[in-house]
Amino acid sequence: MSAPLNADLFDPFCSHRMPIRVGDKWSGMILRCLEDGPRRFTELKVPLKGVAPKVLTETLRAMERDGWLTRTAYDENPPRVEYALTELGRSLLGPMDVACAWAREHLDDLPRIGDRTHPA
Amino acid sequence: MSAPLNADLFDPFCSHRMPIRVGDKWSGMILRCLEDGPRRFTELKVPLKGVAPKVLTETLRAMERDGWLTRTAYDENPPRVEYALTELGRSLLGPMDVACAWAREHLDDLPRIGDRTHPA
DNA sequence: AGAGCCGGTTCCGTTGCAGTAACCGGCCAC
DNA sequence: GTGGCCGGTTACTGCAACGGAACCGGCTCT
Numbered sequence: 654m655s656a657p658l659n660a661d662l663f664d665p666f667c668s669h670r671m672p673i674r675v676g677d678k679w680s681g682m683i684l685r686c687l688e689d690g691p692r693r694f695t696e697l698k699v700p701l702k703g704v705a706p707k708v709l710t711e712t713l714r715a716m717e718r719d720g721w722l723t724r725t726a727y728d729e730n731p732p733r734v735e736y737a738l739t740e741l742g743r744s745l746l747g748p749m750d751v752a753c754a755w756a757r758e759h760l761d762d763l764p765r766i767g768d769r770t771h772p773a
Numbered sequence: 774m775s776a777p778l779n780a781d782l783f784d785p786f787c788s789h790r791m792p793i794r795v796g797d798k799w800s801g802m803i804l805r806c807l808e809d810g811p812r813r814f815t816e817l818k819v820p821l822k823g824v825a826p827k828v829l830t831e832t833l834r835a836m837e838r839d840g841w842l843t844r845t846a847y848d849e850n851p852p853r854v855e856y857a858l859t860e861l862g863r864s865l866l867g868p869m870d871v872a873c874a875w876a877r878e879h880l881d882d883l884p885r886i887g888d889r890t891h892p893a
Numbered sequence: 894a895g896a897g898c899c900g901g902t903t904c905c906g907t908t909g910c911a912g913t914a915a916c917c918g919g920c921c922a923c
Numbered sequence: 924g925t926g927g928c929c930g931g932t933t934a935c936t937g938c939a940a941c942g943g944a945a946c947c948g949g950c951t952c953t
Binding site for chain 1: 910911912913914919920921
C-alpha cells in the first residue's frame with residue numbers, strides 16, 4: 654500500500670465514510686490488494702473482511718470487463734485462478750493515493766460512522 | 774472549472790462512465806458549479822441538466838450536513854437562497870482535478886455508455 | 894382576479910448494489 | 924465413502940439512490 658489511511662483501509666465501513674470512491678464498494682480495496690502482484694480468489698477474500706463470494710465474483714468480473722485486471726485460470730487441481738492488475742488498473746492507484754491523502758488530512762472532518770442517513 | 778473533461782462534465786451520463794466519484798451522483802458537479810462563487814438553487818438546476826428538485830434538495834442538504842457547503846436563506850421576496858463552498862468543500866476540488874485528469878488521459882479506455890450491466 | 898417566481902415538499906415507483914444462505918463439480922487425502 | 928479444498932453459482936431478500944409528477948406558500952405584477 655503506497656498511501657494507506659490511518660483507519661483500516663480494508664474495513665468496508667471505511668468506504669462508507671470516504672467521499673471519494675474508485676469504482677464500486679470493493680474495487681478500490683481490490684486494487685490495493687493487487688498492487689504488489691497477482692493474487693488468487695481466496696487470497697482476496699481474507700483481507701476483504703466479510704465480502705460475499707458472490708459479490709467478489711461480480712466485482713472481479715466487472716473489473717476484468719472494464720480492463721482493470723486480468724483473470725488467469727490454471728488447469729490444475731485444486732483449481733487455481735489468479736487476478737493481476739493491467740496497466741490501466743495500475744494507473745488508477747495514482748488518483749487513489751491522492752484521495753487517500755486527502756482523507757488522511759481531513760479525517761476529523763469526515764462524518765462519523767452511523768451519523769448518516771443519506772450518503773455523501 | 775479548473776480541469777474539465779473533454780466530454781460534458783455536467784452530463785449525468787458522464788458520471789456513469791467515471792470510475793472515480795466524489796460523493797454521490799450530483800455532488801461532484803455541484804462542487805464544480807460552486808467553485809467560482811455562491812449560487813442559488815435555480816442557478817444550480819440549469820447546468821445540472823434534468824436533476825429533479827427533490828434530488829437536488831437532498832444532495833444539497835447532505836453536503837451541508839457534511840460541511841462541504843453552507844446554505845444561506847435571505848428573507849426577501851421572491852425568496853433567495855445561496856449555496857457556497859466551505860474550505861472543506863473547496864479542498865475536494867484538488868482530488869477531483871486529479872480524477873478528471875486521469876479520466877481525460879484514459880477517455881478511450883473508459884467503457885462505452887450502455888455497455889455495462891454491472892457498474893465499475 | 895389571475896398568473897408567475899422561488900425554493901422547495903410529498904407521493905409513488907423503479908433500479909440496482911449489496912448481502913445471506915445454500916449448493917456445486919472435480920479432485921485429493923484419510 | 925466421507926470430508927475438505929477451491930472457485931465459484933443460484934435463488935432470494937433488503938435497502939438506498941434516483942427519478943417523475945404534482946403541488947405548495949408567500950409575495951408581486953398586471
